[in-house]
Amino acid sequence: MVPFDLGLVEPTIKLGTLICKNVDSLINIDGESIFSVKRPECTGSPFRINAYLTNFDGKEILKIVNNEWVTSTLNWDVEVIGAKITIRKNSGNISLVLRSEAPHTLIIERLEMMHHGVKISCRENEDLKVVTRSGQVLSSSSMSISGCKVGLDILEHSLSVGVGGGCVEISNMEISYQSAINRYPVPFNEVKKL
Incomplete structure:
Protein backbone atom coordinates (compact mmCIF):
# COMPACT_ATOMS: atom_id res chain seq x y z
CA MET A 1 0.00 0.00 0.00
CA VAL A 2 1.20 3.48 -0.86
CA PRO A 3 -0.46 6.62 0.56
CA PHE A 4 -1.62 9.60 -1.47
CA ASP A 5 -0.38 12.92 -0.10
CA LEU A 6 -2.97 15.57 -0.99
CA GLY A 7 -2.31 17.88 1.94
CA LEU A 8 -4.60 19.18 4.67
CA VAL A 9 -6.83 21.32 2.42
CA GLU A 10 -10.07 20.03 0.85
CA PRO A 11 -8.83 18.25 -2.30
CA THR A 12 -10.07 18.86 -5.82
CA ILE A 13 -10.89 15.66 -7.70
CA LYS A 14 -10.93 15.69 -11.50
CA LEU A 15 -12.60 12.76 -13.23
CA GLY A 16 -11.93 13.49 -16.89
CA THR A 17 -13.87 16.75 -17.44
CA LEU A 18 -15.80 16.52 -14.15
CA ILE A 19 -14.32 18.68 -11.38
CA CYS A 20 -15.48 18.08 -7.79
CA LYS A 21 -14.64 20.00 -4.65
CA ASN A 22 -16.24 19.58 -1.24
CA VAL A 23 -18.34 16.67 -2.52
CA ASP A 24 -18.75 13.78 -0.07
CA SER A 25 -19.24 11.10 -2.75
CA LEU A 26 -18.27 11.82 -6.35
CA ILE A 27 -20.11 8.77 -7.70
CA ASN A 28 -22.77 6.56 -6.11
CA CYS A 42 -8.77 15.18 13.70
CA THR A 43 -7.07 18.57 13.35
CA GLY A 44 -3.85 18.29 11.36
CA SER A 45 -4.90 15.06 9.64
CA PRO A 46 -5.45 14.84 5.88
CA PHE A 47 -8.73 14.50 4.02
CA ARG A 48 -9.35 10.83 3.23
CA ILE A 49 -9.88 9.51 -0.30
CA ASN A 50 -11.76 6.21 -0.69
CA ALA A 51 -12.46 4.54 -4.04
CA TYR A 52 -13.37 1.23 -5.61
CA LEU A 53 -12.45 1.22 -9.29
CA THR A 54 -13.07 -1.64 -11.71
CA ASN A 55 -12.21 -2.36 -15.32
CA PHE A 56 -14.71 -2.76 -18.16
CA ASP A 57 -15.19 -6.41 -17.12
CA GLY A 58 -16.27 -5.27 -13.63
CA LYS A 59 -13.12 -6.64 -11.96
CA GLU A 60 -11.47 -4.55 -9.24
CA ILE A 61 -8.33 -2.83 -10.50
CA LEU A 62 -7.69 -0.31 -7.72
CA LYS A 63 -9.00 0.26 -4.24
CA ILE A 64 -8.16 3.35 -2.20
CA VAL A 65 -8.86 3.17 1.54
CA ASN A 66 -8.13 6.30 3.58
CA ASN A 67 -5.51 7.52 1.06
CA GLU A 68 -3.72 4.18 0.72
CA TRP A 69 -4.05 2.40 -2.58
CA VAL A 70 -4.07 -1.32 -3.22
CA THR A 71 -4.08 -2.89 -6.65
CA SER A 72 -5.16 -6.36 -7.65
CA THR A 73 -2.53 -8.94 -8.58
CA LEU A 74 -4.85 -9.84 -11.48
CA ASN A 75 -3.92 -6.61 -13.30
CA TRP A 76 -1.71 -7.30 -16.32
CA ASP A 77 0.53 -4.33 -15.54
CA VAL A 78 0.71 -1.60 -12.89
CA GLU A 79 3.16 1.20 -13.56
CA VAL A 80 4.01 3.88 -11.00
CA ILE A 81 6.11 6.81 -12.16
CA GLY A 82 6.34 9.69 -9.73
CA ALA A 83 2.79 10.68 -8.75
CA LYS A 84 1.15 8.76 -11.64
CA ILE A 85 -0.37 5.26 -11.59
CA THR A 86 -1.18 3.50 -14.87
CA ILE A 87 -3.06 0.17 -14.85
CA ARG A 88 -3.27 -1.93 -18.00
CA LYS A 89 -5.68 -4.77 -18.71
CA ASN A 90 -3.28 -6.10 -21.39
CA SER A 91 -0.75 -4.73 -23.85
CA GLY A 92 -2.01 -1.40 -25.19
CA ASN A 93 -5.27 -1.58 -23.18
CA ILE A 94 -5.22 1.02 -20.38
CA SER A 95 -7.98 0.75 -17.76
CA LEU A 96 -6.87 3.59 -15.46
CA VAL A 97 -4.45 6.49 -15.31
CA LEU A 98 -4.49 8.42 -12.05
CA ARG A 99 -2.14 11.13 -10.82
CA SER A 100 -1.87 13.47 -7.89
CA GLU A 101 -0.76 17.07 -8.30
CA ALA A 102 0.58 18.94 -5.33
CA PRO A 103 -0.66 20.43 -3.21
CA HIS A 104 -4.21 19.00 -3.22
CA THR A 105 -5.53 17.71 -6.57
CA LEU A 106 -6.22 14.14 -7.68
CA ASN A 125 -9.87 16.96 -21.61
CA GLU A 126 -12.44 14.71 -23.35
CA ASP A 127 -16.12 14.11 -22.57
CA LEU A 128 -17.02 12.19 -19.43
CA LYS A 129 -19.49 9.47 -20.47
CA VAL A 130 -21.81 7.47 -18.23
CA VAL A 131 -24.20 4.78 -19.49
CA THR A 132 -26.71 3.32 -17.02
CA ARG A 133 -28.20 -0.18 -17.10
CA SER A 134 -31.48 1.27 -18.39
CA GLY A 135 -29.69 3.00 -21.29
CA GLN A 136 -29.49 6.59 -20.05
CA VAL A 137 -26.37 8.24 -21.43
CA LEU A 138 -24.77 11.32 -19.87
CA SER A 139 -21.99 12.96 -21.84
CA SER A 146 -19.12 21.72 -5.32
CA GLY A 147 -20.65 21.47 -1.87
CA CYS A 148 -22.93 18.53 -2.72
CA LYS A 149 -23.43 15.29 -0.83
CA VAL A 150 -23.27 13.27 -4.08
CA GLY A 151 -21.88 14.33 -7.47
CA LEU A 152 -23.38 11.62 -9.70
CA ASP A 153 -26.07 9.40 -8.16
CA ILE A 154 -26.89 6.44 -10.39
CA LEU A 155 -29.81 4.15 -9.52
CA GLU A 156 -31.72 1.48 -11.47
CA HIS A 157 -33.87 3.95 -13.45
CA SER A 158 -32.39 7.35 -12.63
CA LEU A 159 -29.26 9.43 -12.93
CA SER A 160 -29.00 12.56 -10.77
CA VAL A 161 -26.33 15.27 -10.78
CA GLY A 162 -25.47 17.36 -7.70
CA VAL A 163 -27.57 15.73 -4.96
CA GLY A 164 -27.90 17.25 -1.49
CA GLY A 165 -27.36 20.98 -1.93
CA GLY A 166 -24.33 22.77 -3.26
CA CYS A 167 -23.65 24.05 -6.75
CA VAL A 168 -23.47 22.43 -10.19
CA GLU A 169 -22.03 24.29 -13.18
CA ILE A 170 -22.43 22.68 -16.58
CA SER A 171 -21.23 24.33 -19.76
CA ASN A 172 -21.94 21.40 -22.06
CA MET A 173 -23.92 18.23 -21.32
CA GLU A 174 -26.04 15.84 -23.34
CA ILE A 175 -28.46 13.30 -21.91
CA SER A 176 -29.70 10.66 -24.31
CA TYR A 177 -30.80 7.05 -24.50
CA GLN A 178 -29.10 3.99 -25.89
CA SER A 179 -31.14 0.93 -26.86
CA ALA A 180 -30.44 -2.40 -25.14
CA ILE A 181 -29.21 -3.89 -28.43
CA ASN A 182 -26.28 -1.47 -28.52
CA ARG A 183 -25.64 -1.15 -24.79
CA TYR A 184 -22.83 -3.71 -24.18
CA PRO A 185 -20.17 -3.12 -25.22
CA VAL A 186 -21.03 0.56 -25.34
CA PRO A 187 -20.26 2.16 -28.71
CA PHE A 188 -20.80 5.84 -27.84
CA ASN A 189 -21.01 6.82 -31.50
CA GLU A 190 -24.33 4.91 -31.76
CA VAL A 191 -26.19 6.90 -29.08
CA LYS A 192 -29.75 7.99 -29.96
CA LYS A 193 -30.91 11.45 -28.88
CA LEU A 194 -34.18 11.72 -26.97
Whole structure:
Protein backbone atom coordinates (compact mmCIF):
# COMPACT_ATOMS: atom_id res chain seq x y z
CA MET A 1 0.00 0.00 0.00
CA VAL A 2 1.20 3.48 -0.86
CA PRO A 3 -0.46 6.62 0.56
CA PHE A 4 -1.62 9.60 -1.47
CA ASP A 5 -0.38 12.92 -0.10
CA LEU A 6 -2.97 15.57 -0.99
CA GLY A 7 -2.31 17.88 1.94
CA LEU A 8 -4.60 19.18 4.67
CA VAL A 9 -6.83 21.32 2.42
CA GLU A 10 -10.07 20.03 0.85
CA PRO A 11 -8.83 18.25 -2.30
CA THR A 12 -10.07 18.86 -5.82
CA ILE A 13 -10.89 15.66 -7.70
CA LYS A 14 -10.93 15.69 -11.50
CA LEU A 15 -12.60 12.76 -13.23
CA GLY A 16 -11.93 13.49 -16.89
CA THR A 17 -13.87 16.75 -17.44
CA LEU A 18 -15.80 16.52 -14.15
CA ILE A 19 -14.32 18.68 -11.38
CA CYS A 20 -15.48 18.08 -7.79
CA LYS A 21 -14.64 20.00 -4.65
CA ASN A 22 -16.24 19.58 -1.24
CA VAL A 23 -18.34 16.67 -2.52
CA ASP A 24 -18.75 13.78 -0.07
CA SER A 25 -19.24 11.10 -2.75
CA LEU A 26 -18.27 11.82 -6.35
CA ILE A 27 -20.11 8.77 -7.70
CA ASN A 28 -22.77 6.56 -6.11
CA ILE A 29 -24.01 3.46 -7.93
CA ASP A 30 -27.04 1.75 -6.38
CA GLY A 31 -26.37 3.53 -3.07
CA GLU A 32 -22.72 2.42 -2.98
CA SER A 33 -20.10 5.16 -3.03
CA ILE A 34 -17.38 4.18 -5.46
CA PHE A 35 -15.37 7.40 -4.95
CA SER A 36 -15.59 9.52 -1.81
CA VAL A 37 -13.74 12.19 0.14
CA LYS A 38 -14.02 12.09 3.92
CA ARG A 39 -13.17 14.90 6.30
CA PRO A 40 -10.04 14.60 8.48
CA GLU A 41 -10.44 12.46 11.60
CA CYS A 42 -8.77 15.18 13.70
CA THR A 43 -7.07 18.57 13.35
CA GLY A 44 -3.85 18.29 11.36
CA SER A 45 -4.90 15.06 9.64
CA PRO A 46 -5.45 14.84 5.88
CA PHE A 47 -8.73 14.50 4.02
CA ARG A 48 -9.35 10.83 3.23
CA ILE A 49 -9.88 9.51 -0.30
CA ASN A 50 -11.76 6.21 -0.69
CA ALA A 51 -12.46 4.54 -4.04
CA TYR A 52 -13.37 1.23 -5.61
CA LEU A 53 -12.45 1.22 -9.29
CA THR A 54 -13.07 -1.64 -11.71
CA ASN A 55 -12.21 -2.36 -15.32
CA PHE A 56 -14.71 -2.76 -18.16
CA ASP A 57 -15.19 -6.41 -17.12
CA GLY A 58 -16.27 -5.27 -13.63
CA LYS A 59 -13.12 -6.64 -11.96
CA GLU A 60 -11.47 -4.55 -9.24
CA ILE A 61 -8.33 -2.83 -10.50
CA LEU A 62 -7.69 -0.31 -7.72
CA LYS A 63 -9.00 0.26 -4.24
CA ILE A 64 -8.16 3.35 -2.20
CA VAL A 65 -8.86 3.17 1.54
CA ASN A 66 -8.13 6.30 3.58
CA ASN A 67 -5.51 7.52 1.06
CA GLU A 68 -3.72 4.18 0.72
CA TRP A 69 -4.05 2.40 -2.58
CA VAL A 70 -4.07 -1.32 -3.22
CA THR A 71 -4.08 -2.89 -6.65
CA SER A 72 -5.16 -6.36 -7.65
CA THR A 73 -2.53 -8.94 -8.58
CA LEU A 74 -4.85 -9.84 -11.48
CA ASN A 75 -3.92 -6.61 -13.30
CA TRP A 76 -1.71 -7.30 -16.32
CA ASP A 77 0.53 -4.33 -15.54
CA VAL A 78 0.71 -1.60 -12.89
CA GLU A 79 3.16 1.20 -13.56
CA VAL A 80 4.01 3.88 -11.00
CA ILE A 81 6.11 6.81 -12.16
CA GLY A 82 6.34 9.69 -9.73
CA ALA A 83 2.79 10.68 -8.75
CA LYS A 84 1.15 8.76 -11.64
CA ILE A 85 -0.37 5.26 -11.59
CA THR A 86 -1.18 3.50 -14.87
CA ILE A 87 -3.06 0.17 -14.85
CA ARG A 88 -3.27 -1.93 -18.00
CA LYS A 89 -5.68 -4.77 -18.71
CA ASN A 90 -3.28 -6.10 -21.39
CA SER A 91 -0.75 -4.73 -23.85
CA GLY A 92 -2.01 -1.40 -25.19
CA ASN A 93 -5.27 -1.58 -23.18
CA ILE A 94 -5.22 1.02 -20.38
CA SER A 95 -7.98 0.75 -17.76
CA LEU A 96 -6.87 3.59 -15.46
CA VAL A 97 -4.45 6.49 -15.31
CA LEU A 98 -4.49 8.42 -12.05
CA ARG A 99 -2.14 11.13 -10.82
CA SER A 100 -1.87 13.47 -7.89
CA GLU A 101 -0.76 17.07 -8.30
CA ALA A 102 0.58 18.94 -5.33
CA PRO A 103 -0.66 20.43 -3.21
CA HIS A 104 -4.21 19.00 -3.22
CA THR A 105 -5.53 17.71 -6.57
CA LEU A 106 -6.22 14.14 -7.68
CA ILE A 107 -6.76 13.64 -11.42
CA ILE A 108 -8.27 10.58 -13.07
CA GLU A 109 -6.76 11.07 -16.54
CA ARG A 110 -8.31 7.95 -17.97
CA LEU A 111 -10.87 5.42 -16.78
CA GLU A 112 -12.72 2.59 -18.52
CA MET A 113 -14.99 1.12 -15.87
CA MET A 114 -18.09 -1.05 -15.47
CA HIS A 115 -19.73 -1.43 -12.05
CA HIS A 116 -23.14 -3.02 -11.45
CA GLY A 117 -23.84 -2.69 -15.17
CA VAL A 118 -23.01 1.06 -15.27
CA LYS A 119 -20.23 2.12 -17.64
CA ILE A 120 -18.07 5.13 -16.85
CA SER A 121 -15.53 6.31 -19.39
CA CYS A 122 -13.33 9.38 -19.23
CA ARG A 123 -10.17 10.88 -20.62
CA GLU A 124 -8.52 14.07 -19.49
CA ASN A 125 -9.87 16.96 -21.61
CA GLU A 126 -12.44 14.71 -23.35
CA ASP A 127 -16.12 14.11 -22.57
CA LEU A 128 -17.02 12.19 -19.43
CA LYS A 129 -19.49 9.47 -20.47
CA VAL A 130 -21.81 7.47 -18.23
CA VAL A 131 -24.20 4.78 -19.49
CA THR A 132 -26.71 3.32 -17.02
CA ARG A 133 -28.20 -0.18 -17.10
CA SER A 134 -31.48 1.27 -18.39
CA GLY A 135 -29.69 3.00 -21.29
CA GLN A 136 -29.49 6.59 -20.05
CA VAL A 137 -26.37 8.24 -21.43
CA LEU A 138 -24.77 11.32 -19.87
CA SER A 139 -21.99 12.96 -21.84
CA SER A 140 -20.35 16.17 -20.63
CA SER A 141 -17.33 18.12 -21.77
CA SER A 142 -17.36 20.46 -18.77
CA MET A 143 -19.01 20.03 -15.38
CA SER A 144 -18.11 21.36 -11.95
CA ILE A 145 -19.79 20.20 -8.74
CA SER A 146 -19.12 21.72 -5.32
CA GLY A 147 -20.65 21.47 -1.87
CA CYS A 148 -22.93 18.53 -2.72
CA LYS A 149 -23.43 15.29 -0.83
CA VAL A 150 -23.27 13.27 -4.08
CA GLY A 151 -21.88 14.33 -7.47
CA LEU A 152 -23.38 11.62 -9.70
CA ASP A 153 -26.07 9.40 -8.16
CA ILE A 154 -26.89 6.44 -10.39
CA LEU A 155 -29.81 4.15 -9.52
CA GLU A 156 -31.72 1.48 -11.47
CA HIS A 157 -33.87 3.95 -13.45
CA SER A 158 -32.39 7.35 -12.63
CA LEU A 159 -29.26 9.43 -12.93
CA SER A 160 -29.00 12.56 -10.77
CA VAL A 161 -26.33 15.27 -10.78
CA GLY A 162 -25.47 17.36 -7.70
CA VAL A 163 -27.57 15.73 -4.96
CA GLY A 164 -27.90 17.25 -1.49
CA GLY A 165 -27.36 20.98 -1.93
CA GLY A 166 -24.33 22.77 -3.26
CA CYS A 167 -23.65 24.05 -6.75
CA VAL A 168 -23.47 22.43 -10.19
CA GLU A 169 -22.03 24.29 -13.18
CA ILE A 170 -22.43 22.68 -16.58
CA SER A 171 -21.23 24.33 -19.76
CA ASN A 172 -21.94 21.40 -22.06
CA MET A 173 -23.92 18.23 -21.32
CA GLU A 174 -26.04 15.84 -23.34
CA ILE A 175 -28.46 13.30 -21.91
CA SER A 176 -29.70 10.66 -24.31
CA TYR A 177 -30.80 7.05 -24.50
CA GLN A 178 -29.10 3.99 -25.89
CA SER A 179 -31.14 0.93 -26.86
CA ALA A 180 -30.44 -2.40 -25.14
CA ILE A 181 -29.21 -3.89 -28.43
CA ASN A 182 -26.28 -1.47 -28.52
CA ARG A 183 -25.64 -1.15 -24.79
CA TYR A 184 -22.83 -3.71 -24.18
CA PRO A 185 -20.17 -3.12 -25.22
CA VAL A 186 -21.03 0.56 -25.34
CA PRO A 187 -20.26 2.16 -28.71
CA PHE A 188 -20.80 5.84 -27.84
CA ASN A 189 -21.01 6.82 -31.50
CA GLU A 190 -24.33 4.91 -31.76
CA VAL A 191 -26.19 6.90 -29.08
CA LYS A 192 -29.75 7.99 -29.96
CA LYS A 193 -30.91 11.45 -28.88
CA LEU A 194 -34.18 11.72 -26.97
